[in-house]
Amino acid sequence: MSRAVEAPVVGGLKHRPARPGAIAGRTGLYVLLVIVALIFLVPLLWLLSLSLKSEGELSTPSWLPKTLQWSNFKDAVTLIPFGKYVTISVFLAIVQSGLATLSSALTGFGFARLRARGKRALFLVVVATLMLPQIVTVIPTYLIFARVHLVYTYWPWVLWGLAGSAFLIFLFRQTFASIPMDLEDAAIIDGCGYFRIFWRIFLPMAKAVLVAGFVLSFTAAWGDFITPSLFLDSDHTTLAVGLSGGYTTAAGTPIYTALAAGSVLYVLPVLILFIVAQRGFINGFVTSGLK
Amino acid sequence: MSGRFSRRRLLAGAATAAGVAAVSSACGSGADSTTLTIMGNHPSEITDSDVAGFSKKYPNVKIKFVTNSVQLLTAMFAAGDPPDIIRDQGVQNTPYLVKRDLAEDLAPYFAKSTVLTDDKIAAVDDVWRYDGSVQGKGPRYGLAKDYSQDAMLWCNLRVFEKAKVEPPDPTTPMSYEEMLDVAKRITRRKGAQYSAYGLYPPFDVSLSAGVINMVTSAGGSVFNSDYTKVDFSAPEAKSALQWYLDYADAQVGPTVARPLAAGAAAAFFADQLGMVGYGYWFGGEVASNPQVQDHVRFVTAPQFGSTRTSPCFAAVGHWIPKTSKHKQEAWNFFEWYFGEQPAIDRAKSGWGLPGITAMNADLPETKPYQKQALDVQNAEFSHMSVLKYSPYVAFTALDASLSQAFVKGLESGLSAGKLADLVNDTLNPLLEQGKELVA
């Protein structure tokens, strides 16, 4: 069935003659965005300036250090096995968030589109899982994985990915619930099973949410330091753990300049991921209807 | 449905993989190599060269480091598989670990050793001794990797010059009153903004150690004779609490309610802190900050009461758990790390005093400030004493309850008596429970 109306999506580039008020409105919008962006940037710029200061300058309010201490960055990557930590972090984050996004989409779809006895109760359980502070599950989970000799391996991340994340399940459920019945019904009439419906119809329609979910999930995995600190040994752990405990003097006191530099580097991969993934938001979707 | 098959395949694949992983790791890495699991700070305290040297001596032993965290330690003990070597603070934790049957009695190992013998080991390591009722006597349960007498002071002379105040004498101890008075005179402040702090008292390492030191010096004790109760409302303890309140009122330095964002070291090196209560180890930090080296002075510990005390507050070192499966290998590592080249390297770095007395000769004295610090330190050794902790409560609880009481007290203006009651009320039930759990 072809679509009756092919409309440009909100957010896409529109070609419309500009109304007189629109230009002023657009500049005002721009100014607002710039102001807000500056407010958001201040702490980050401060972090950047911290990463270029010397130890003695830490306690001064100046923006720019007297000389740019690029050596802090060198320290950041030499005081800890930075490259190794980065590789492991990237690997674990991709595995966990990739699997979790797909698995959660599956589960969210089930909750949104299928009916079965006990579904309501189970969904409440999903949401309830969100309410569990991590401390509660962390030590017993260690016991379980220790029993099956999976500590100091990367398998826990595969398993956590496969199990999905309550947060994403909830998100996908809300997303899929908003899609009208018609498409589904038509597909069923045509003889499609539910997995086909999921894979061919609903999943593509939820691309923006998939991307958002993956990015959020990746960010969470990237920043998680409790689980790697418990399940991985110090030489094969993630950057999050390395950062939070690695930049110390022989007496155990933290080296703030290296920490700041390390943090700047730490943020880069997720930033890049975000910039790349953002296209998924821009292209909104022009879906092609039912066949 | 193709979909269901692929999902099933995915799950089946994961299960098989997990099984394979389990089987392969259960097989172990071969019968002739063991893995020593160490919970410590690598590479800052146990350096790569320490590990390399050990591996050369014992090629069949692999070393694995795990994160230094209480959560992990608890989890590993709960799973029945603790690390073989565990980092800890000997001053605070030895009685606790021993009473709970966690630490291995190392006396037999010491007896057979040639590297670590009683005559070689420094007096500080008595804190790692416990005989069941008194800390400081009995068999050894661990060793300090290095130590300092943490109640001492480092002075930034530039702050004193600016205020035109005489810096304290290096070997004559000030009283806490005098110290507070000096601090008042060198502090520079405008409203809530300080351009120079006068004092950062020796509580950074451990609040409880700082307080217990003051109380001991005044001839009292926070514990009763069998360490089952605390009483902070006894006169000596109350006056220690009162001093802290006075210090906070004087607004001459950071407190628990108002910490230094960048840390004391940063302030000191920026000439914005006049006196900081750290031990010899701080010289290591001074070594990496050349700009301050020509105006520092190391000074003897201040004296609160009638007895002159200068204890160690932490004695960071390692112990071996009773349930470790590799005790001999752990001991081999002990001998290497505490008695041989790594210990010499640590002494040479100036980051702490060595646990082996002979290595005091390796302490750095090339720069003038290092010579001055070493002179003062040499005079200080004779005032070394052992702080005594209770086996029935974790030292973290002591530090925590003091910290919490101070926060409340400083914000609500409580009296020393009220503070004492708060601390007593928090700690005594815990002590009671501890006694019961250990019986």
Place this chain on the structure above:
Amino acid sequence: MTTAEAPAAIRLPADVQTTAPRGWKRYRARTFYAFVSPWLAGFILLTLFPLGYALWLSFTNFDGMTGHYRYVGLQNYADIFRDPDALHSLGRTALYTVITVPAAIIIGTALAVLVNRPVRGRAAFRAIFYLPAVVPIVASALCFKMLFDSDFGLLNHIFNQLHLQTIQWLADPLVFWVMIAMTLWGVGGTMIISLAGLQGIPGELIEAAKVDGANAWRAFTRISLPLLSPIILFEVITGVIASIQAFIPALLLSIQSGTVAATSVPQSNYLFMIHAYAQYFDYGRFGYASALLWALFILILVLTAVIFKVSGRAVFYESGPDEAAQAAAGHATGGKAER
């Protein structure tokens, strides 16, 4: 996620299920369980067991390391009510939640609307707003501590230049607001979710409304907002749940290091989880801490159920099978069938 404006011919009656082949219901039920099986398996192994373990611990006086401990029944739970610190921390957490959740949703959604418009450099703005949510919390706390430091922070420096009285930002009572600022700085996460939701709103609906004479604000409140409501409900619930469990920002804004960081948190930042954390790792009271966490869990459960119930009227699902079935059964609940 845009859908076609379905031409009338394809419109199916809401009760299509009843005319479907037999065994349909059973097929759907089986498929449902198939779809949720990965999550279900993970839940039983990785959540149910730990939960049970924590529940059991809450009835003992386990101290974390010893083998000796005993059963104490409901004593731990009773102690919660007699613990002034626990109750105080509950109050602070409630205040924190009530302030940050609405603020985050409003700011996040507003930002999403702004960056959804066609402006130049939109991608850069999105990145700037999202970036703080990615920065490791250790680094953000360090930044904020330095920025707000009363001696060397930028803020007091500016105050000084303006001859204003310098303020102690990192102590009570202002440190609470610094913590809130730090939390809201990470609003980029909410922004992304709202943005994804906005992307799903068909452009032609807004166009149609504008043609009918609605201005931007009306178009937003009458069309976008209702269509966004499931996402907003999601943000409210996840926001409340997250805020009640917050503790890392409070912890890191206090003293810089040390074994007892949790207990040097200023009184106004003393959140419930900080109290629980202190009980676990500073005082070693594992049993009591587990009871605290279980109590919190039940509290959150109740709160979420209430939010769900209350939201029934406000949330508009375009149409899912539940809503369609309900409409067919004649219940006009909060969900409305597609017009």
